[in-house]
Amino acid sequence: MPGTAASEGGGVWGGRPPEANTAGSDAAGGRVWDGVETLPREELEALILDRLRSTVARVLAAQPFGAARLAQAGIGSPEDIRSLDDLAAIPFTGKAELRAHYPFGLLAVPRERLARVHASSGTHGKPTLVGYTAADLENWTELMARCMTMAGVRPGMVIHNANGYGLFTGGLGFHQGGERIGATVVPVSGGFTARQAMLLRDLGAHVLVSTPSYALAIAQALAEDGDGSAASLPVRLGLFGGEPWTEAMRGQIERALPLRAVSFYGLSEMCGPGVAAECPARTGLHVQEDHFIAEVIDAGGHAVPPGTEGELVFTTLTKEALPLLRYRTGDIGCLADTPCPCGRSTVRLTGLRGRLDDMLIVRGVNIYPSSVEHVLLGAGGVAPHYRLIVERPGALDELILECEPDRAGADSGALRERLEQLLREHTGLRITVRVAEPGTIPRSEGKAVRVVDRRAGA
Numbered sequence: 001m002p003g004t005a006a007s008e009g010g011g012v013w014g015g016r017p018p019e020a021n022t023a024g025s026d027a028a029g030g031r032v033w034d035g036v037e038t039l040p041r042e043e044l045e046a047l048i049l050d051r052l053r054s055t056v057a058r059v060l061a062a063q064p065f066g067a068a069r070l071a072q073a074g075i076g077s078p079e080d081i082r083s084l085d086d087l088a089a090i091p092f093t094g095k096a097e098l099r100a101h102y103p104f105g106l107l108a109v110p111r112e113r114l115a116r117v118h119a120s121s122g123t124h125g126k127p128t129l130v131g132y133t134a135a136d137l138e139n140w141t142e143l144m145a146r147c148m149t150m151a152g153v154r155p156g157m158v159i160h161n162a163n164g165y166g167l168f169t170g171g172l173g174f175h176q177g178g179e180r181i182g183a184t185v186v187p188v189s190g191g192f193t194a195r196q197a198m199l200l201r202d203l204g205a206h207v208l209v210s211t212p213s214y215a216l217a218i219a220q221a222l223a224e225d226g227d228g229s230a231a232s233l234p235v236r237l238g239l240f241g242g243e244p245w246t247e248a249m250r251g252q253i254e255r256a257l258p259l260r261a262v263s264f265y266g267l268s269e270m271c272g273p274g275v276a277a278e279c280p281a282r283t284g285l286h287v288q289e290d291h292f293i294a295e296v297i298d299a300g301g302h303a304v305p306p307g308t309e310g311e312l313v314f315t316t317l318t319k320e321a322l323p324l325l326r327y328r329t330g331d332i333g334c335l336a337d338t339p340c341p342c343g344r345s346t347v348r349l350t351g352l353r354g355r356l357d358d359m360l361i362v363r364g365v366n367i368y369p370s371s372v373e374h375v376l377l378g379a380g381g382v383a384p385h386y387r388l389i390v391e392r393p394g395a396l397d398e399l400i401l402e403c404e405p406d407r408a409g410a411d412s413g414a415l416r417e418r419l420e421q422l423l424r425e426h427t428g429l430r431i432t433v434r435v436a437e438p439g440t441i442p443r444s445e446g447k448a449v450r451v452v453d454r455r456a457g458a
């Protein structure tokens with residue numbers, strides 16, 4: 001329940017000392033922040049239906065655009081939602097609607113009731129602005145405390161938060177959750193990578209929070225600062241999100257740092273991070289279903305069954321300021337409803353592999369940057385820093401992969417040939433590989449720039 005006292009969560013505050021709480025000792029099970037996480041499905045679904053009706057009522061009463069859309073679909077009152085199957089009758093919303101009503105046109109509360117705004121990084125034009133009432137912030141804080149507890153964060157741990165603070169939700173989201181749990185939060189924010197390494201060592205952080213690509217940049221700075229091996233650091237847990245990443249990348253991070261890497265998912269349009277996260281079993285990311293309904297749809301807009309890949313769609317269930325019904329995220333993934341060893345009853349996100357608009361179409365073949373990353377990092381002998389460059393030198397697109405060997409003095413010619421062959425076998429595309437000098441590919445300071453599109457008009 002939102003705002004539930006932490007003491008109802010089953011021994012949440014019974015803090016063992018941080019050294020006894022390493023992620024390694026926290027095998028399947030761990031602690032549960034909120035009893036709602038393990039509700040029987042029937043009870044959970046009754047709660048979801050009740051909250052869906054409340055959300056529909058709020059939209060009908062206070063969000064004219066949403067109310068008009070519902071009316072067109074024949075939904076004039078919350079009683080028109082008889083069961084969760086009726087969700088399918090509700091029209092989709094998307095980024096375009098948020099842009100069209102920028103900045104405050106979709107609010108369901110007077111602007112004066114906003115306690116804060118955040119925004120997603122707009123790659124072109126206006127950002128996507130999201131408002132929060134005080135209750136929205138409270139719910140988000142609880143969700144982050146819940147997900148971070150599930151991942152293994154405990155009272156008294158030191159959390160090094162290298163996510164950017166500001167309009168981006170990654171900084172303040174983890175900050176609030178860490179404080180709510182009773183951890184010591186170090187709000188380092190992004191950038192100044194050498195200083196990140198120094199603070200991580202000096203303050204003895206147990207938890208690193210960052211994007212996956214930035215974790216690798218910090219690991220490299222630790223390896224190069226001459227203050228000893230990163231393997232001896234007390235950091236045991238990494239909470240990573242904000243950009244798509246592969247299992248191969250997870251392996252790279254866990255080899256470079258002595259931590260267990262846990263995946264977080266979210267988007268500012270819902271609240272930020274805290275929409276879904278992994279439990280210690282790492283069998284997918286548990287969706288916080290008492291706050292968000294997750295669906296996966298096919299290209300025709302029809303919901304597909306668990307295990308089928310498609311676009312993720314979320315409906316907010318508790319948001320006051322910006323309720324969104326069936327919001328199309330553009331993210332690709334699957335749902336899993338099989339039982340999880342941790343005992344949580346919520347569905348899980350699996351197979352997250354980036355955004356629909358990250359997909360490249362090169363010579364008529366669809367390819368995700370994550371597919372290239374999977375092949376590259378599985379190949380061995382390669383550093384986990386890369387860029388994909390798309391050019392159109394003549395009539396045809398050319399895809400170029402820039403990467404680095406993992407050590408100086410490597411045979412770059414042999415590496416290039418091996419990678420080109422592997423990429424052709426796994427993607428069906430001829431991809432030109434350029435092996436750069438170690439340390440020359442730009443390092444991430446937050447969200448990694450993986451694709452440089454140099455085609456005319458791009």
Ligand SMILES: [Zn+2]
Pocket residue numbers: 279280281282283286340341342343344
């Ligand atoms: Zn689980």
